[in-house]
Amino acid sequence: MRKSTLRFVMLVLLAVSTVSCAKESIEEEMNSYNHTLEEKVNFDYTEIESNILDLVNQHRESLALKPLEPIAEISVEAESHNYYMLEVGKVSHDNFGIRYENLVETVGAKSVSENVGYGYRTAEAVVNAWLNSDGHKKNIEGNHSHFGVSVVDDEEGRNYFTNIFIRK
Numbered sequence: 001m002r003k004s005t006l007r008f009v010m011l012v013l014l015a016v017s018t019v020s021c022a023k024e025s026i027e028e029e030m031n032s033y034n035h036t037l038e039e040k041v042n043f044d045y046t047e048i049e050s051n052i053l054d055l056v057n058q059h060r061e062s063l064a065l066k067p068l069e070p071i072a073e074i075s076v077e078a079e080s081h082n083y084y085m086l087e088v089g090k091v092s093h094d095n096f097g098i099r100y101e102n103l104v105e106t107v108g109a110k111s112v113s114e115n116v117g118y119g120y121r122t123a124e125a126v127v128n129a130w131l132n133s134d135g136h137k138k139n140i141e142g143n144h145s146h147f148g149v150s151v152v153d154d155e156e157g158r159n160y161f162t163n164i165f166i167r168k
Contacts, residue, residue: 042072043070043072043075043076043079043148045070045075045149046151048122048123048151048159049075049123049149049150049151051122051123051124052123052126052127052149052151052161052163053068053070053147053149054123055123055124055127056068056127056140056147056163059127059131059140059141060140060141063141065141066145068144068145068146068147068165069145069146069147070146070147070148070149071107071146071147071148071166072148073103073106073107073148074103074107074146074147074148074164074166075148075149075150075164076148076150077099077102077103077148077164078114078148078149078150078162078163078164079150079152079162080099081095081099081114081116081150081162082150082151082152082160082161082162083152085116085118085160085162086152086154086160091116091117091118091160092116093114093116096114099112099114099164100112103164103166107146107166107168108168109166109167109168110166110167110168111143111144111166111167112164112165112166113139113142113144113164113165113166114139114162114163114164114165115130115136115139115140115161115162115163115165116160116161116162116163117129117130117159117160117161118158118159118160118161119158119159120159120161121159126159126161127140130163139163139165140165142165142167143167144165144166144167145166145167145168146165146166146167146168147163147164147165147166148163148164149161149162149163149164150162
């Protein structure tokens with residue numbers, strides 16, 4: 001529980017610091033973020049997060065596509081975006097450019113795409129919803145090599161989902 005609380009506090013501080021649009025602030029944020037990533041090597045996937053990773057790879061394998069490898073830094077980026085969406089109270093792709101740049105710098109991403117969602121109770125429900133949406137399905141089936149996922153719930157227990165895909 002203590003680790004989750006510390007993670008939440010760190011992510012809230014990161015989300016609050018993204019309010020400014022000044023170039024210096026973005027660079028400072030990225031440097032601060034990179035320092036945080038160096039300290040956090042592992043991402044403890046919850047059951048629903050692990051199930052999403054498995055279901056995405058099962059779908060890819062059913063199409064003879066290579067499975068994707070999870071990378072903790074991608075999931076940290078996804079988790080940060082979930083806390084942002086929770087804070088503003090809406091599902092969005094806001095600040096995607098910052099996530100893209102962070103993943104280029106931290107893990108050497110050549111391309112980045114993401115799926116977001118809200119309110120689903122199970123991994124199966126959110127993955128099925130993504131597969132029934134052309135854009136989300138394209139991301140799942142895309143030319144990617146790695147991925148990460150995060151699920152964060154609000155006070156009413158409704159889940160926010162971010163699934164980020166990269167190619168290295």
